[in-house]
Amino acid sequence: MRGTNTFPDVNPATGAVIAEVNEAGQSLVDDAVQAARKALQGEWGQLTVGQRSERLHRVASAIESRFDCLVQAEVADTGKPISLASKLDVPRAAANFRVFADLIKTAGLESFQTEMADGRRALNYAVRMPLGVVGIITPWNLPLLLLTWKVAPALACGNTVVVKPSEETPATATMLAEVMQEAGIPNGVYNVVHGFGPNSAGEFLTRHPDVNAVTFTGESQTGAAIMKTVAASVKPVSFELGGKNAAIVFADCDFDEAVKGIADAVFLNTGQVCLCAERVYVERSIFDRFVEALKCKAESLRIGSPLDASTEMGPLISAAHREKVLSYYRLAREEGAQPITGGGVPEFGNELDQGCYVQPTIYTGLKESARCVKEEIFGPVCHLAPFDTEEEAVSLANDTMYGLAASVWTGNMKRGHRMAQQMRVGITWVNCWFLRDLRTPFGGVGLSGIGREGGVHSLNFYSELNNICVRF
Numbered sequence: 031m032r033g034t035n036t037f038p039d040v041n042p043a044t045g046a047v048i049a050e051v052n053e054a055g056q057s058l059v060d061d062a063v064q065a066a067r068k069a070l071q072g073e074w075g076q077l078t079v080g081q082r083s084e085r086l087h088r089v090a091s092a093i094e095s096r097f098d099c100l101v102q103a104e105v106a107d108t109g110k111p112i113s114l115a116s117k118l119d120v121p122r123a124a125a126n127f128r129v130f131a132d133l134i135k136t137a138g139l140e141s142f143q144t145e146m147a148d149g150r151r152a153l154n155y156a157v158r159m160p161l162g163v164v165g166i167i168t169p170w171n172l173p174l175l176l177l178t179w180k181v182a183p184a185l186a187c188g189n190t191v192v193v194k195p196s197e198e199t200p201a202t203a204t205m206l207a208e209v210m211q212e213a214g215i216p217n218g219v220y221n222v223v224h225g226f227g228p229n230s231a232g233e234f235l236t237r238h239p240d241v242n243a244v245t246f247t248g249e250s251q252t253g254a255a256i257m258k259t260v261a262a263s264v265k266p267v268s269f270e271l272g273g274k275n276a277a278i279v280f281a282d283c284d285f286d287e288a289v290k291g292i293a294d295a296v297f298l299n300t301g302q303v304c305l306c307a308e309r310v311y312v313e314r315s316i317f318d319r320f321v322e323a324l325k326c327k328a329e330s331l332r333i334g335s336p337l338d339a340s341t342e343m344g345p346l347i348s349a350a351h352r353e354k355v356l357s358y359y360r361l362a363r364e365e366g367a368q369p370i371t372g373g374g375v376p377e378f379g380n381e382l383d384q385g386c387y388v389q390p391t392i393y394t395g396l397k398e399s400a401r402c403v404k405e406e407i408f409g410p411v412c413h414l415a416p417f418d419t420e421e422e423a424v425s426l427a428n429d430t431m432y433g434l435a436a437s438v439w440t441g442n443m444k445r446g447h448r449m450a451q452q453m454r455v456g457i458t459w460v461n462c463w464f465l466r467d468l469r470t471p472f473g474g475v476g477l478s479g480i481g482r483e484g485g486v487h488s489l490n491f492y493s494e495l496n497n498i499c500v501r502f
């Protein structure tokens with residue numbers, strides 16, 4: 031690689047450097063964008079929808095045949111438990127390609143027959159055209175899952191892409207390039223540049239005049255910075271951003287199922303999922319019992335080496351992120367929280383003490399105005415507060431600048447629907463959490479994002495519609 035700086039890729043479970051990564055400067059980003067533009071004119075641009083679909087299925091098969099390598103790479107980069115990467119991240123990467131490979135063949139478009147005063151008519155119908163070169167910027171928490179969630183529909187619509195994975199997790203995006211080659215995706219259709227955000231590959235990509243659209247998943251503040259950068263060239267953007275998600279638990283819920291569901295919603299991936307619940311509101315009559323049951327769940331989580339098949343919780347992504355999460359643990363105490371469990375760092379007495387681990391943590395007793403109740407922490411932590419009425423629960427849940435996801439736990443389905451329809455979010459789960467159907471709209475309101483991806487919503491973002499009006 032020519033004249034680039036390098037940066038270390040660190041395994042957060044042990045602190046070991048696992049790779050040195052080349053940081054793309056402006057000229058390498060220029061080359062990647064140029065390669066993507068050129069590929070639009072080549073074989074890729076000539077493929078029929080059916081042929082593109084078939085290639086995307088081949089990508090999914092190639093992911094499945096490299097399953098173990100991708101799992102190992104994702105685990106080393108993120109520190110997530112091998113059981114989670116095997117169950118969630120890598121299978122979803124393949125599923126992302128399969129769902130859009132199928133959808134692009136079956137999704138229809140609207141048509142209208144227009145009648146004019148003189149008795150003549152016109153047929154209006156719309157066709158999809160690719161946007162061109164799509165810039166894709168992704169975070170570190172579900173690296174391959176979130177990357178392929180954007181690459182698959184972008185390619186299904188006939189675009190070419192330049193991706194910039196998180197500097198924390200460069201491995202699987204790089205391996206995906208090999209997968210693409212193996213699956214017969216022409217050179218230049220999928221390009222990877224590595225580096226950071228400001229004044230690095232991320233900014234060079236979003237600023238690039240030959241990039242036609244930018245899709246981004248990450249922090250809300252980063253979304254704001256990217257929006258500013260792309261404003262000059264009026265590029266379409268799709269943003270999946272942060273959250274401070276609420277869970278609402280009613281006394282009539284299936285108690286054990288709710289405790290299990292909330293424990294997942296708080297601690298999965300060490301709390302590093304944008305959909306995680308950091309605010310849990312529980313009906314007062316079961317509050318103490320629920321707090322106690324969630325405490326037991328938190329204290330029984332097996333924290334350890336990501337490579338151990340029985341591990342349920344790994345480290346946070348980096349030392350810097352651990353410092354941020356621990357600073358919130360300290361802040362919670364300063365803000366007057368009542369600690370229920372956790373609040374510190376686990377001790378192992380082995381090399382894992384070099385890792386970025388924190389304890390699963392639960393608080394009660396904070397004011398709703400506390401920073402720990404308002405700000406996204408992105409760690410294995412939640413605050414629980416009691417409520418008395420449905421109205422109060424709705425108003426507590428919606429009192430946030432974010433608006434990504436909510437979950438409602440109740441045995442009364444009428445109440446489930448009633449509550450769900452009052453949530454000011456993009457995704458509401460009733461008696462479940464992170465149960466995904468990839469055809470459904472996915473995104474957030476407020477600080478949680480702009481636009482929706484998923485199913486036909488993705489196809490609509492990753493394509494331009496040309497309406498054709500034929501008078502006859």
Ligand code: NAD
Nearest residue numbers: 169170195196226227228232233248249252270271272304
């Ligand atoms: P981040 O915003 O720090 O980084 C995301 C990506 O943006 C990285 O690749 C980074 O290098 C790049 N970047 C940073 N500054 C940039 C700039 N100025 N220009 C261009 N690129 C830039 O996010 P993160 O810390 O990697 O991920 C955690 C955050 O992501 C959390 O806030 C979480 O809620 C959010 N997230 C949201 C969703 C969702 O679907 N809504 C999904 C996953 C994560």
Ligand code: 6OH
Nearest residue numbers: 171179302303304305466
């Ligand atoms: C955020 O961390 C999780 C996002 C999940 C998805 O985008 C998805 O499609 O499931």
